[in-house]
Amino acid sequence: MESRGSGNDYAISWNETTEAIVMNHFKRTWGDRLFDSGNALFLILLAFAAIYPFIYTFVLSISSASTALEPGFKLWPKEINFSAYEAVIRNPDILTGFRNTLFRTVVGTISVLLVCSMLAYPLSRPDLVHRKGWTLFILLTMVFQGGMIPSYLLIRNLGLIDNLLVYILPGLVTGFNVLILKNFFQGVPSSIGESARIDGASEWRILFTIYLPLSKPVLATVGLWTAVAQWNAWIDALLYINSDSKQVMQMFLQRIVIGNNTEMIERNMVGATIQDFTPETIKAATVIVTVLPILVLYPFLQKYFLKGAFLGSVKE
């Protein structure tokens, strides 16, 4: 929009701008409005489709036996009945699984944060000898792994088969987590650490009393990330754990839902006064019970859940 004369500048540009606005407005009213409504509708349907399977499962889990057997969309329960939940909770295996999953989630997350911080902090210091070498050493493990068989043989030789520690130790050091923490630590002004060092503080004190408190957001994100992974983990339990007393929720869930074995739950209800459940409602209840903690925390911690995606996209 070049100006063409001195006195008439304002008049000309006003007209051109109005013309542009009118043209724009026109375009908005026609194809754009159509697109926007169509798009909104499509996205709403998509969001509903994403969440509907969960709704269905939930409604199935609280349905009475007769209504559960009726085919339908189950957007809401026709007859509510918590019998399936009673059966699930009464089952000692479920409680064992829950306890073990909780153990690995809490202990696993805390230890991962600890060990990875202890690796990330020195790597973030420019004066560390062979810094590049160490970094490469850690990052290489992200690209190449030994494989299922060698890992299995190693776990066996270490005597970790059927040992609760197998849930914690192998996954303690992840190149990804170390990288994230290292990048964050590098962003902390070195002057803070310097003055502490001059005052005679040891590197350990600097890490624990200065860097870690400053890293709360990153720790929260990495921690949450790890916690979810621990909660959902099942392959290591499948391969390495044999006794049911050490088994995790996911494995019991797998037996019940994928393996179609609800007998282990049903037998606990023998002799109970109300037995208004079907294998399907039991399966559904087990799923909901496993899913509940994550589902409950998700809306509140959504910010931290999502940050994990960004952390991965930051290039070195």
Place this chain on the structure above:
Amino acid sequence: MSGLIRPYRKSLPLLAMMVPGICLLILFQYFPMYGILIAFKDFNMSQGILRSPWSGWDNFVELFGRRDFLHALRNTVVISCLQLTFGFVSPIILAILLNEVRVEFLKRGVQTLTYAPHFFSWVILGGIVIFILGTEGPVNFTLFLLGISPIQFLTNDYWFLAVLILSGIWQSAGFGSIIYLAALTSISPELYESASLDGASRFRRIWHITLPGLRPTIIVLFILSLGNFLSAGFDQVYNLYNPLVYDVGDILDTYVLRRLTLMEYSMAATAGFFKSFIGLILIVIANSLANYLSDGEQGLW
């Protein structure tokens, strides 16, 4: 001489801090790497890896002679190609559509709901899929209302593949769109304004501004996907498959797992090594390709 020692001495407390982590890393990540030797040996459990006799390429010859391995390989390629075609594109489309939404709470709401499936394991999601696709489930109910006879989605070869792809999209499209959405926020809104002032339609604006803006991100994520080409989603397949669909559903990882349970360690290790090795080659090729296409700009290294 002291100039050589001093940096070491200064770094000592830092190195001490790294000791537990490095030890764990060596033990659980580097140590198993020498297990790839099993692929070249006539592995015997009692003799262990080091003392088992060498067998050269024998294991590979035997492995490639097995029909079920070749099927697993073929299936992995087919499933990965399908995933790259549909599964890779979905988060991009979703991100573009979400980006066009002006109503903030609609955008946030859709995002919250579509991201959710990502946070659950395939044991959970698989179980839910089985409910939905079962003969008494809502999908077959819909078919019934339409007068179509029930379909056994999980035991039919072709439907199984469709289920894999669609449920894969269900789990990952929402979450996958986050990265693309983040990339889209860095596109200057002035570009859109001047384009619309010049008379560009919505479609043209998307084609000429939005998509090129996503190009770097798409390339990087595509490389990463190529590196994982032979993985094809073990979690998902394991929880959804059954012997009736082994013909199309058995992938390399599930094949290896079954070898392990049958204690055929040599075959398992050989197949596993093959997969890792090809994966490494793929990621190197993909990275070179990305570097070449973008004049060294976009690549992992």
